Amino acid sequence: MRSVALALYDGAMLFEAAAACEVFGVDRELTDAWYDFRVCGPTEAWLGSWLRLDTPHDYDALVEADTVIVPACGDVEADPPADLVDAVRAAHVRGARLVSLCTGAFVLAAAGVLDGRRATTHWEHTAALAARYPRIEVDPDVLYIDDRTVLTSAGKAAGMDLCLHIVTADHGAAVANALARRLVVPARRAGGQAQFVAVPAVADTGHAFADLLHWVSGRLDEPLTVPDLARQVNMSTRNLTRRFTAATGTTPLRWLHTQRIHRAQELLETTDDSIELIAARTGMGTAATLRRHFHRALGVPPDIYRRTFRTHSTATPAT
Template sequence: MTRPHSVAVLIRDGVLPMELGLVHQLFGSARSPQGARLYELTTCALTPGRIRTDADFPVYAEHGPEAVAAADTVIVPASHEEDESLTPGGLPPTLAKTLKSATGAGARIASICTGAFVLAAAGLLDGRRATTHWLSTDLFARTFPGVSVDPDVLYVDEGAVLTSAGEAAGIDLCLHMIRRDHGAAVAAEVARRTVVPPHREGGQAQYIRRPVAEPRVTSTSRAREWAQTRLSEPLTLAEMAEQESMSVRTFSRRFREETGLTPMQWLTQRRVDRARELLEETDRTVDRIAAEAGFGTGASLRQHFQAGLGVSPGAYRITFRGTSGGTSRGTRG
């Protein structure tokens, strides 16, 4: 039997209880079809013991840096006490060494909210794309010019290093990692148990407070809902814009403001998601799945799968069909 994927949650004084709790809730809910836990979680700190939160109660971290060294995935929640004061190379030496050693050993590192400042200060985001809470993106970009900051999206997956926006976006990121490790069916079941959507539409740009004098931004959600039910059809940008009675130019601008993606990028992602579900849940051929997901041909589906997931549809089906993720690609070795 494959051992559970180990997740170390590295907390610091000022940790947000919601962020700590959501990691345990989501990864802790992931089960195999036989009911076995797919993740083993450990809460740790550089110095084990009592850790302050930003609420009126502390938490206790029983484990120290050794838990990070043994983990397949390390998650760094935010600490509003210190994150935004961090600068390049400004981490406590022990923390920087702990994170760099983990990545050097092949661990996946993820941050929630302003935890991205920690990853950037450790040099783990240099030359990479990343995000953080929209209130902090300007400061983040000024402090770490070597990082390509995307202020619009809910999370960014750079392979070995992942970052998310505000606290609730940590839910999106955790579900994404579960989906990456164990497939769409497992992630969807975790979402159902937690009563959250398996994939939240839009980016964090939709939550930014805009000046009162600015005209109200019309949502593009109706077009997304319309397209979601017609993925097998050869949809065009003009057709999507028509659903909102907008010009293509206005629709494209509004769409990116809300989702962080172009309409065609969003459409490709939804089609890949649909193809994943069909590969996991049916015996249909790759060509038929390609048609039902809107890719037209098996060759097109293979191209998009390789570009987006790094595997072929056939390899994805072998990994996730029936076992719902018997092999975790996020596990070292």
């Protein structure tokens, strides 16, 4: 996998393209056989909305590469360039390793190479990817996926994680770790680690269960159960579960659990409360229970999440 082609196109995003250039395009003499890196694309296309492209290679060179990297696209609603889609498809037929960074997955999807495969993209666009291409098994909860010859990543920094994962596969962990130190980035974040998505609003005021959801959100510190929710809306537990699932796409118990995790995220980011106190304020009971469920949901323990997303300016003392 010596030759690597970066596929640029009108509307490609700068961050992901630059990440690929930094990882594969700069020989830092970490090994005797670094990559033969080439940038391919049309002339006078825009990279983001800042740079006009003058690429040294066209898409013919992309088709011949061992590895093809497609960075994010700025507009996922627009159809990707037909000549790029054709080149990606031809490279796949040749046996190239295909890599998408962030919303570059929409280009791979348009080429049909993700059909029947598990893939990911930025969490804001996973629903759109799944709706437009139903033959893809879209996983919104991972940083990247290595499906042998087709690899996809979530947004921004996850693209760098995937690039370093590829270096590890090609040159070993020692080389990848040395490169990460040069770039001053984490050496390895496992692909199965959860994407840190924004905490959603509790409910739209027009939602069928809006009153119930707001009632629950003010009582997450209480040991609420599904029968408690059913009594609040004068329904049987079975009827509530059926109607709630139809309206929200998830069960009342799963929704309640997710809200507890979201509240824990908020408290970890904005307060100095101890893990024990946060467990009590989110209805988790004990710190051990909170740690277990938090790690299962997000892939990291609460302490690491707090250090990663700490908002010092809004933190408050424990109450």
